[in-house]
Amino acid sequence: MGAMRLAVLDVGSNTVHLLVVDAHRGARPLPASSYKSDLHLAEHLSDDGNIDDAGADALVSAIKSSLTVAEGQGTEDMMAFATSALREAPNGPGLLERVHRETGVDLEVLTGRDEARLTFLAVRRWFGWSAGRLLVLDIGGGSLEIALGIDEEPALTESLPLGAGRLTRDRLPGDPPTKDDVKALRKYIRTELGRILRPFRAGGAPDHAVATSKTFRQLARITGSPPSSEGLMVARTLSAADLDVWVPRLAEMSTAQRAQLPGVSPARAPQLLAGALVAQATMDLFGLETLTICPWALREGIILRRLDWIEGS
Amino acid sequence: MVRVPGAKVALSTASCYPETCTTAFEMAADLGFDGVEVMVWTDPVSQDPDALRALSDRFAMPILAIHAPCLLLTQRVWTTDPWTKLQRAREAAEKLAAPTVVVHPPFRWQREYAREFVTGLARMQDESGVVFAVENMFPWRARGREVAAYLPHWDLLELDVPATTLDLSHTAVSGSDALAVCDALGDRLAHVHLADGAGSNKDEHLVPGRGSQPCAEVLERLAARGYAGCVVLEINTRRAVNRDEREADLAEGLAFARFNLAAEAAT
Known part of the structure; x- marks a missing residue:
């Protein structure tokens, strides 16, 4: 078959991100265009974990404007999916219905393990087989995904509720946060990680430890x-x-001060400390001295999987 | 007989933080400093040369140096572009007749700026009478690890720049021999940040005399060689509970500077 334009719409905790790709046999999934709307669903959670009306309205309107952009770009097909924010909200299913009713879009809710698998596929394709056994880490707004394996399909996957947005909202109320809160969060992260560590340690030392996600990219940026x-x-x-x-430096900085750092937007500045604590704990407990940042992640994984289907048909 | 050099003793507005720039000028005048070094900071007055001129006139306090906003917490002050920052600092210095602009070496993430830092600074130096005095910094340490946070280097002896600032809190963090650095810099030493440190991983900016640095000896040695640059008190008084406590620390620092910035006259 010839080329077609595909779009991927990714509803994350922080943003709604539309990626338009020219898809054909053997194509590399480089975006023809990319369109983002800030959403910050984490800030629209009520005490019982439901996404409130303002959050729901913002979601519907972000999807509508993404659709307009996708149509303007001549997109033939759009894959739309959502991650932890909608996965965990008790009113998530109702919201999916509302999105379908008002926009016609069917949002597929990915499980944490699906996220980990698809991200792993993208990382494997980016670095290739020469990378050997890959360990892939991704710190999202709601969850931390971990995958390990020597194939395109990871042998081990895990998804933990250690997303930078969630931890900031639930456990770092102050600005800057108190020392006690930081210490308690550090302990919580390490306890959660400690529970899932064993099979990964037993699965063999990775040849290549890779990180995806905005949080890791920002940390890499501020460190040079x-x-x-x-x-x-x-x-x-x-x-x-x-x-x-x-x-320790990030822990002493207020949100406004963190926003002074390169590559850190005011919208992302609040979560940077929690993200750094998760990154540090993960590297510590997995015994990793260096992570390589991979520019491809979940969206690219979804496109790659889709391109594989085109090739097979 | 003692010989007192022509060096002036100034107060850094950073020494009064969290008080405002305005209060810093007032304290400098009350306590008897010779002038002020303005730390360009998030305080809008510190960013505005016209407002600074008015303060300088009102308190009859000359502005002896402008500290460019190149700290971790002032990356977005004035502009994010590091060269534009230095140009703005130079313009402010020219407007306010301040002889010196204090500059930090680039952070590691400022890759392009770091590559051009030495040559670019030399070029800027040629275009203006204002002296760009690059300040010694230190490696960052935590949990027994050390990383290079500054490029091309935190150490002035590794930087081929014509004018420098020696900070005696930073020498404590880097574990440098301040007297040896002072001697090695020779005529390249244009500016001094007087403070002290006990040698922890933290940049303490203690009142001189309260840490482990040879502050008195550095001042004596400067006096002996007729140092004509500026000695700026840059201490941390954040913990002071009120104005009296803050002023007491500042007065102690000023007295320390005046007392030690003197050499035995040659017979």
Whole structure:
């Protein structure tokens, strides 16, 4: 078959992100265009975990405007999916219905393990078979995904409720947070990770430890990696030593002060500390000295899986 | 007989934080400093040369240096572009007749700026009478690890720049021999940040005399060689509970500077 334009719509905890791709046999999934709306669903949760009306309205309107953009770009098909924010809200199913009713879009809710698998696929394709046994880490707004394996399909996957947005909202109320809150969060993260560590440690040391997600990219940036303006192809890494000296500094900074840092938007500044604590704990407990940043993640994984189907048909 | 050099003793507005820039000028005048170094900061007055001129006139306190907003917490003050920041600092210094602009070496993430830092600074130096005095910094440490936070280097002896600032809290963190650095810099030493440190991983900016740095010896040595730059008290008084307590620390620092910035006259 010839080329077609595909779109992926990703409803995350922080943003609704539309990616339009020219898809054909053997194509590499580089975006033809990309469109983002800030959503911050985490800030629209009521005490019982439901997404409130304002959050629901914002979601519907973000999807509507994404649809307009996708149609304007000549998209033939759109895959729409949602991650932890909608997965965990008790009123999530009702919201999906409302989205379908008002926009016609069927949002597929991915499980944490699906997220981990698809992200792993994208990372495997980016680095190739020469990367050997891959460990892939992704810190989202709601959850931390971990995957390990030597194939395209990971042998082990895990999804923990350690997303940077969720932890900030639930456990770091102050600005800057109190020392006790930071200490308690550090302990909580390490306890949660400690519970799932064993099979990963038994699965063999990774040849290549890889990180995806905005949180890891921001941490790599403030510790000296090239800015996004230098493109996808330049090497970016994050070292455990750098995180160790940065975490105490981030802990002392207010949100406004963190927003002074390069690559940290005011919208993302609140979650940076929690994200850094998760990154530091994960590197510590998995015994990783360096992470390589991979520019592809979940959205690319979804496109790659879809392209595989085109090829097979 | 003692010989007192022409060096002026100034108060950094950073020494009064969290008090405002305005209060810092007032305290400098009350306590008898020779002038003020303005730390360009989130305080809008510190960013506005016209407002600074008015303060300087009102309190009859000359502005002896502008500290460019190149701290971790002032990355977005004035502009995010590091060269534009230095140009703005130079313009402010020229407008206010301040002889010196204090500059930190680039952070590691400022890759392009770091690559051009030495040559770019030399070029800017050629274009203006204002002296760009690059300040010594330190490696960052935590949990027994050390990383390079500054490029090309935190150490002035590794930087080929014509003018420098020696900070005696930063030498404590880097574990440098302040006297040796002072001697090695020679005529390149244009500016001093007087403070102290006990040698922890934290940049303490203690009142001089309260830490482990050879503050008195550095001042004596400067006096002996007829140092004509500026000695700026840059201490941390954040913990002071009121104005009296803050002023007591500032007065102690000023007295320390005046007392030690003197050498035995050659016979």
